[in-house]
Amino acid sequence: MDERTLIARYFSRPGRRDSSVALGIGDDAAVVHMAPGYDLVIATDAVFEGTHYPPGIPPAAVGHRALAVNLSDLAAMGAEPLWCTLALSLSHAEPGWLRDFAAGFFALADRSGISLIGGDTVRGPPGAVVTVHGRLRPGEALSRSGARPGDGIWVTGHPGEAVAGRRSLAGAGEPAGDDVRRLRQRFLYPEPRLAEGRDLVGLASAMLDVSDGLHDDLGKLMTASGAGADVDAGCLPLSADQQCAVPGSAIADALTGGDDYELLFTVPADREGELGRRAAAWPVPVTRLGWVVAGDAVRWQLLGKPFRVPDSTFRHFA
Ligand code: ADP
Ligand code: MG
Secondary structure, three states: OOHHHHHHHHOOOOOOOOOOEEEOEOEOOOEEOOOOOOEEEEEEEEEEEOOOEOOOOOHHHHHHHHHHHHHHHHHHHOOEEEEEEEEEEEOOOOHHHHHHHHHHHHHHHHHHOOEEEEEEEEEOOOEEEEEEEEEEOOOOOOOOOOOOOOOEEEEEOOOOHHHHHHHHHOOOOOOOOHHHHHHHHHHHOOOOOHHHHHHOOOOOOEEEEEOOOHHHHHHHHHHHHOOEEEEEHHHOOOOHHHHHHOOOOHHHHHHHOOOOOEEEEEEOHHHHHHHHHHHOOOOOOEEEEEEEEOOOOEEEEEOOEEOOOOOOOOOOOO
């Protein structure tokens, strides 16, 4: 299959109209209309087999993931998604794989309101690089640097579920209960918290999405803000599935497992009521883990005693 046929068959969807796209897939570059009064927000993330996901996972999950990790970055800025490009690397063009990859990619794209406007297709190690474009009003961006002592530290969802699911995929041949199957879904189909990120505009003082692990990413948030944190591992929102499937490692998973794509953010103490009102409509819980403090140390405690975080965080270049 040549590149043109592949793109026409799986990626260009001429029937779908997005009035903001003047020229989409098929020309040398895409041309889009930017609405006046908005800033453009851009992020790019790569997902490669063996590095970011294990070989053999469903192709729909690869397509979903390639876009989801990028949408999660837009969510963490409080931005609204608009357009994306997809640079796809394939060792060979297998029709069934491509069909399922595209189905996973477009299912998430369509419900997130983002249009695929171009890309590239190359022979190489299996993986994809997606670039997303989004928008927000000037001054709305939720950066990592705005946390101040006295702010509460909050997280969405159940960090640690994804790594437990990922670990269990290694023994995928074995029979799995409902709890393990749900954890696997959490790893295979991470949900970018776009609506929640938008709701936090004008309320959160700092935010990022948790991709490398809660402890590591909290460190990044505090370093960027020039502050420290007092946090309680006893407050971690461990789900029933985690407690059931991996009772011994649920806390360690929550602190050091990656791939959660939950939002970690800070909110001034006097605005917690407002957070409660906005979060009441969310499909995920939101939990306060502790407080921003002066200094630069991130201190975890459990049952009133200092808690040492196990050192198993994913390192990009160790
Ligand atoms: P060029 O040689 O100019 O880079 P290509 O033949 O690579 O052009 O691409 C043709 C068109 O298809 C371009 O509009 C490009 O953006 C788009 N495209 C290529 N690969 C993909 C892909 N995997 N997904 C979406 N669009 C793609
Ligand atoms: Mg090209």
